């Protein structure tokens with residue numbers, strides 16, 4: 293599904309190298325987790341994959357189902373099936389959440405040559421999915437993320453994911469800032485979307501989320517590289533001992 | 544006393560010939576011309592015209608303006624049940640107009656009012672304009688009073704049956720039109736006034752609105768899309784107690800637009816809102832100049848102005864809230880913002896507060912900035928194409944001004960016009 297080869301990325305504006313040769317393959321239908329110290333480059337990887345400006349790729353490639361991602365516009369990557377749940381979801385005053393969702397769903401359908409969803413059908417689907425995430429009608433009417441609590445913003449990301457039905461979902465610390473119940477809701481939202489044709493890359497600092505979303509593979513990222521890859525037990529090891537042992541071992 | 548300086552445009556003003564008309568109107572025109580001569584025509588050196596060059600507005604003849612082909616865009620307010628009065632290059636077109644009686648108001652044209660002695664019109668014509676000459680002179684409003692060839696005089700005693708819709712058509716490339724409207728809302732009366740269209744190559748309108756106690760006046764206007772048109776408008780309103788005044792203007796295109804609004808809150812517990820949304824690309828200069836005076840207690844005023852500027856367009860906002868002594872519990876709000884779609888465009892703002900009462904709440908803010916790149920990326924990451932994402936953010940930026948329109952059907956019409964403009968300009 294997603295293959296990242298030798299990805300090197302620096303900031304466009306300054307000579308700061310952030311990703312120093314990332315290699316990673318996420319197979320179709322699998323859930324991979326990435327853990328790693330603050331500042332190791334996890335969010336940068338997710339932004340570069342989704343096409344945010346400000347970064348310069350100096351080497352390497354990222355292939356999603358045979359399509360080379362890095363040359364595509366952000367909206368083309370989305371239409372190709374990539375989705376990023378932001379670590380810091382963006383507030384957009386003046387744009388209603390519903391308008392935003394419908395515009396996004398229909399733009400992707402159009403890009404894929406599918407018919408637009410009718411208003412009635414859209415409303416029905418959105419209400420159903422919002423209900424499962426305990427997002428009330430009022431939140432759907434309000435401007436995108438404006439005045440939402442931290443946890444509400446994260447649930448709203450999952451709602452967008454559920455509506456867009458991407459095939460490659462990247463979740464950047466979607467668990468941070470969530471209370472225990474909200475964490476469960478988000479995990480259920482993710483689990484409901486798990487399917488043979490859909491893959492996940494879950495960036496997290498905590499085992500808590502991984503208790504609910506059992507990952508198939510766990511990677512450790514440090515200083516712009518994937519330094520270790522293992523099974524779910526790797527996350528437990530980090531939870532108990534931190535990164536010191538792992539980092540000492542690879543260095 | 545400063546040295547007497549030569550008054551601007553003295554020669555031109557001396558040569559003005561007043562339109563022929565009946566006695567009271569002739570006297571009012573003469574008085575207006577005398578006011579204009581006393582003040583002289585504005586020049587760039589005047590503080591009030593520092594950001595907008597009045598040369599083409601004061602010139603003896605109008606610069607030519609090509610006509611705009613609207614294509615298949617429906618005319619403004621087409622879906623609204625209204626009484627339409629059409630003026631083409633300032634000349635009333637009876638065949639294209641509705642029977643004014645359907646509005647359920649007293650309505651006479653200025654061109655006919657001179658003969659009849661309509662006392663309420665006589666008592667208003669030029670009166671609010673003259674009041675509005677202090678503390679800032681507005682000589683072009685006085686000149687309008689001297690030269691206006693037509694306009695409407697409306698008196699409303701109850702709730703008007705339908706909105707009165709003034710449609711201004713532009714037919715000749717060098718037309719120069721001057722219209723004056725006088726409106727009196729008696730206590731408790733309600734009226735919606737719609738205005739639309741470019742009007743002429745150079746178009747001047749002055750509207751004087753007297754809103755009596757408990758009355759309610761709504762005004763929504765769209766200024767025509769002719770790229771080369773020049774428009775100067777003045778809106779003077781005197782607002783009584785427990786009254787409501789709301790005015791909204793949409794401007795797209797036009798090489799020069801100056802909209803002056805002068806509001807006086809004279810009775811307690813009233814509200815006055817004035818808002819504008821303007822978009823321009825290239826040769827576009829748009830000036831909102833607003834003066835709100837609070838002279839009564841517990842009144843609320845709002846000024847909400849938003850401009851989207853592209854391709855070297857210029858936006859100007861001069862807005863003042865004056866709170867007089869004794870105008871306690873005044874709630875005054877003013878915001879002016881521009882969205883600059885490129886680095887060639889600019890926004891010049893001069894927000895002012897002057898307060899002589901101690902128990903008031905007044906705020907003003909002015910900002911100017913580019914499209915929020917983070918928001919743009921967020922939208923695109925959800926699959927929204929860049930152009931559409933930009934258009935959504937522009938609409939979001941203008942939304943606060945459009946929310947000032949109370950009537951949902953009219954607001955929808957305005958939003959549709961906005962979307963059309965964006966689709967052409969950003970699509």
Ligand SMILES: Nc1ncnc2c1ncn2[C@@H]1O[C@H](COP(=O)(O)OP(=O)(O)OP(=O)(O)O)[C@@H](O)[C@H]1O
Nearest residue numbers: 303310328329330331332333334335336337346379
């Ligand atoms: N636009 C930027 N300007 C300057 N520095 C940046 C920028 N983007 C990323 N960095 C730097 O790159 C490094 C990696 O940042 P990144 O956000 O990818 O880390 P992270 O692994 O997601 O960290 P965290 O766990 O705290 O979320 C950090 O040192 C960060 O300060």
Ligand SMILES: [Mg+2]
Nearest residue numbers: 334335336379
């Ligand atoms: Mg991060």
